[in-house]
Amino acid sequence: MQLVVGRIGRAHGIKGEVTVEVRTDEPELRLGPGAVLVTDPAGVGPLTVESGRVHSGRLLLRFVGVPDRTAAEALRNTLLIAEVDPDETPEDPDEFYDHQLVDLDVVTVDGTEVGRITEIAHLPSQDLFIVERPDGGEVMIPFVEEIVTEIDMEAQRAVIDPPPGLLDAERAVIAGSRDESADASGSEGDR
Numbered sequence: 001m002q003l004v005v006g007r008i009g010r011a012h013g014i015k016g017e018v019t020v021e022v023r024t025d026e027p028e029l030r031l032g033p034g035a036v037l038v039t040d041p042a043g044v045g046p047l048t049v050e051s052g053r054v055h056s057g058r059l060l061l062r063f064v065g066v067p068d069r070t071a072a073e074a075l076r077n078t079l080l081i082a083e084v085d086p087d088e089t090p091e092d093p094d095e096f097y098d099h100q101l102v103d104l105d106v107v108t109v110d111g112t113e114v115g116r117i118t119e120i121a122h123l124p125s126q127d128l129f130i131v132e133r134p135d136g137g138e139v140m141i142p143f144v145e146e147i148v149t150e151i152d153m154e155a156q157r158a159v160i161d162p163p164p165g166l167l168d169a170e171r172a173v174i175a176g177s178r179d180e181s182a183d184a185s186g187s188e189g190d191r
Contacts, residue, residue: 001099002038005030006080011072012060018072020059020080023122027059030082040079047080096151105157106131106141109149114167115139117158129158139167 005027009019024030031037031049039045048064066072084097098120106114106129119130120143127143141147141160150159 001084002081003030003084003097003099004040004079005037005082006059008061008075008078008080010076011069012055014069015062016066016068016072017060017062018066018075020061022059024082031059031061031080035082038081038083040081044075044078047075047078100153101129101151101158103156104151107157107159108167109159109161114141114160141166 003024005022005024007021007023009021011017012019020031022031031052033049033051035049037045037047037049039047047066050062050064052059052061054060063075066075101117101120104117106117108114113134115131115133117129118132118138121128121130121140129141129143129148131139131141133139141162147160147162147166148158149161152159
């Protein structure tokens, strides 16, 4: 099975290093020296990691056969894909690979059916479950402990405790509203 573990960014320096946007919780395992990675687009790879280091909080990798900045720049936006045994699981029991979560049923804590996870979106601030509703619609659910209360692999379901408005826009609660009287009094000082 194949997992996207990173995306190549800009070239760094003149010796063929590239920045990498990490998309795995196990970069030392998936992106370590000697790792052979399939690529998307396929014509660019496979790529073998020659060396890696962290610089200013960013992962920098050098690949075998990429000797200079020009060759490194040609790799920009290439996805790095690792071959993974489908039965492999992360060491931490509270972590999951995307393929383990896709197709799980999503239900609320009271048992109400929400839908089925079709994709995991990895955003800079958090991951999101993309859930297909029974009516064909779609809802995005933040994969955070406060909302996703349980992942039950045996029952093949994710249990959520959604805040008002997450699943039903009509029930949304506005977190803050401006006090109109404060607005009126505050504007007089500018005269």
